[in-house]
Amino acid sequence: MDVSDLIARARAGDHHAFRDLVQGHSHELHVHCYRILGSVQDAEDALQETLVSAWRSLGEFGQRSSLRTWLYRIATNRCLSMLRADSRRPRSATSLPDLALPEPAGTSDVPPWLEPYPDVLLDNLADQAPGPEARYETTEAISLAFITALQLLPPRQRAVLVLRDVLGYRASEVAEMLDATQESVQSALKRARATVDNHLADSGGGRPAGQPDTAAEHQLVARLTDALERADLDALVELFVADVRFSMPPAVLEYRGVDMARRVLTAATFRPDRSFRVVPTRANGQPALGMYVADVHGGVHRGHTLLVVTIVGDRVSVITGFDASVMPRFGLPRMLPETD
Known part of the structure; x- marks a missing residue:
């Protein structure tokens, strides 16, 4: 019509x-x-x-x-x-459970309100090509590293960069959308680009190389799943880059390096009283793993966390963990029955 x-x-x-x-x-x-x-x-x-x-x-x-x-x-x-209006949820960081975790490397740039975006919701965007002014490809412009970088910007700069460099609108169009001058739009864009580029260069993920969701990626995810379900710490650590990074919003803490990864995984994941089942999914154009921990009373595994994985080459460079509250958006059940 x-x-x-x-x-x-x-x-x-x-x-x-x-x-x-x-x-x-x-x-x-x-x-x-x-x-x-x-x-x-x-x-x-x-x-x-x-x-x-x-x-x-x-x-x-x-x-x-x-x-x-x-x-x-x-x-x-x-x-x-x-x-x-500061309506973001949650507005402030929270502390991690008392798991005797090691001292973090520092404060994470990942904001406490950040949530992962299910890839299934991106399927309808295939025909929405960006305008000629776009600077970022679609896969990069939805990655956790890019979304995190945007959250570091003041609101007006954030909007200008998305409208210009992601959607490809011209400066004159953006100025009209925001009731601003072209000069102020260009100034905000220059500052925003510097912040985002610096963050991406230092994020551990960088700009994605190659096409996502490939056979090599599937193989790496299968190895991650197997190592987690077998609680094989050595096999898991073999899949990490040397300076691998861990963050767990809404806690604003970051752990870096393979040695720290071993200590964190030992304290928080590979504990004697725990066993896991893992269900692969995708978030923000990246592999993700829904992790379920065995109920102490038996019979089921309960949703525990969603891990979003950033891959560089054939290794994992960043792992971002989210609590179980985000799992239903990915079509993941709250519980899995015991298998034979």
Whole structure:
């Protein structure tokens, strides 16, 4: 159906026409909000508020820009308003359980509100090519390292970099979206690029090489799964780069290096009272592992953590652990029955 006809019907109060008008944009708007906010839940809230605002203000849409650009303007400004209101969850770091963990190498750049993004939600973005001004490829622009780097930026810089370097909008378009001057957009972009590039260079992941989800990656994930389920610490550590990094938001602690990895895994994972089952999945364009710990009373394994893995070459360079609350978004059950 013609877009102009849908707009006319939606302006007349036809909710079905409005749904048809925006449904092709909802997935990419959700990803956009996630990039700016770093939280899947906050992105869902921002998307719903964006659609409500679009419905209410559709009469103001003069079609000087495309509907997609107009929706991105609303979504971006909704996200900025949420950041000004400090609505992120959680707002502050938490401590890790008392596991006699070693002293961390330092404070992690991973913010406490960061959540992993299920790859299954990215499947509908295949046809959404970025504009000619884009600087980052799609796989990089959703990686945990990139999302973390964005969270280091002030809100306005964050929005400018995503609109310019990820989505490929021109400076003039971004200035109109943000009610700013082109000069201020270019200045914010220059500062944002410097921060993001420095973080990616120092993140342990760098810019991804090659295509994700390859046979070699599958083989590495299979070896990780096997080592974890067998509690084979030596086999697991063999898969790490020498300066491997561990972080576990919402705790803002970071552990670095193979020796530290051994100590952390011994204290937190490979304990005599624990056995694990592992279910592979994907998050942020990267391999992820849903880990289930055996219930002390037997019969089931309960969801314990989701590990998102960054791979460089044929080794693991970064592991980011999230608590079990994120697992249902990946279609992972809360419990697994015992196997024979």
